[in-house]
Amino acid sequence: MKSMTRIFIIIFLIATTNIQAQTNELKLSSDVWPPFTNVEKEKSIALDIVRIALERINIKANYEIVDFKEVISGINKGTYDGSAALWQNAEREKHLKFSRAYLQNQLVLVGRKGSDVHATSFSGLKNRHIGIVEDYAYGDSLMIQENIQIMYGKSDQQNVERLLSKKVDYILVDALLLQYLLKYQVNDVSEFLEIGEIPLITKSLHFAIRNEIPDAENIISLFNNEIGKMISDGTYHEILELNWIRADVDGDGKLELILKGNKGGVEAPDNTYDVFYSKQNESTNRYYINGKVYNSWDEVPKELKIIIPKIEAQPNPDYIGIKF
Numbered sequence: 001m002k003s004m005t006r007i008f009i010i011i012f013l014i015a016t017t018n019i020q021a022q023t024n025e026l027k028l029s030s031d032v033w034p035p036f037t038n039v040e041k042e043k044s045i046a047l048d049i050v051r052i053a054l055e056r057i058n059i060k061a062n063y064e065i066v067d068f069k070e071v072i073s074g075i076n077k078g079t080y081d082g083s084a085a086l087w088q089n090a091e092r093e094k095h096l097k098f099s100r101a102y103l104q105n106q107l108v109l110v111g112r113k114g115s116d117v118h119a120t121s122f123s124g125l126k127n128r129h130i131g132i133v134e135d136y137a138y139g140d141s142l143m144i145q146e147n148i149q150i151m152y153g154k155s156d157q158q159n160v161e162r163l164l165s166k167k168v169d170y171i172l173v174d175a176l177l178l179q180y181l182l183k184y185q186v187n188d189v190s191e192f193l194e195i196g197e198i199p200l201i202t203k204s205l206h207f208a209i210r211n212e213i214p215d216a217e218n219i220i221s222l223f224n225n226e227i228g229k230m231i232s233d234g235t236y237h238e239i240l241e242l243n244w245i246r247a248d249v250d251g252d253g254k255l256e257l258i259l260k261g262n263k264g265g266v267e268a269p270d271n272t273y274d275v276f277y278s279k280q281n282e283s284t285n286r287y288y289i290n291g292k293v294y295n296s297w298d299e300v301p302k303e304l305k306i307i308i309p310k311i312e313a314q315p316n317p318d319y320i321g322i323k324f
Helices: 002-022 045-056 067-078 156-163 175-184 186-192 215-231 235-240 277-281
Strands: 027-032 062-066 082-087 096-098 103-112 127-131 147-151 172-175 193-195 199-208 244-247 256-257 287-289 291-294
Touching: 002 103, 027 045, 027 193, 045 062, 045 082, 045 103, 045 215, 045 235, 062 156, 067 082, 082 244, 096 215, 103 156, 103 175, 127 156, 147 156, 156 172, 172 175, 175 186, 199 215, 215 235, 215 244
Parallel strands: 027 062, 027 082, 127 147, 127 172, 256 287
Antiparallel strands: 082 199, 096 199, 103 172, 103 193, 103 199, 244 256, 287 291
């Protein structure tokens, strides 16, 4: 067994060394899209995930923040080698190799306080003005709607301002940004906003590089493998600043609630973040703690059900949020 392990390590080192030899520093571009991508020293969840994954497979990369139109045109012209955070579509697949999804944008309906946000599809929003961010590929489920007036804003910040000034009826906001708002700005949210519970659009977020990049397929493959490790070893929890996340940690098609560390609390968690949304998420009762899967909360050993003292959430210094 030890000899097989050594062989595997040698093969892995040769593979990553060959990639390094053939690939110069990747030049990746993204736009300002908090909390996923942003300028240096600001909170950038997607950039952090991709940066750590690439560092672990010994791939150097430079991250440049530009206008989103420049991201796409720069990749098409070869100015940039790819992007750390892109939605995947048929047009982009023609000249880019995409990783498996490492996050999922879950776009939730948000209205002013007192609004009805229970719509589970756009058919329930006829004759409404919906604010979205310009240049993002929201997909046909929204764009083909004939009885909805789409209003474009430059950012989530601008869309919130338009919502509160009654220039739009609703806006679509990513569930992770809402998670931070509820964590750090709960008073503002409670006073000004109503938030839906079910995403109206889910869009997978990918790392992508141009087909012409040497060893592009191997880079993507190694990246995919590393993401799986990061979900299970607590790296995602650190980046997302969350104790519990939900994902398929062991690749068996079933979702697990994954704990950071070994302090699970006395009761089953009721506040978790779904890395990937699915209707089956609501009934998930499998727990992954310290490398082991438990099929119910009752199966979790008592020594892991440790009382966690409640501490008022303090924003990370990098947290920007939304100004109300």
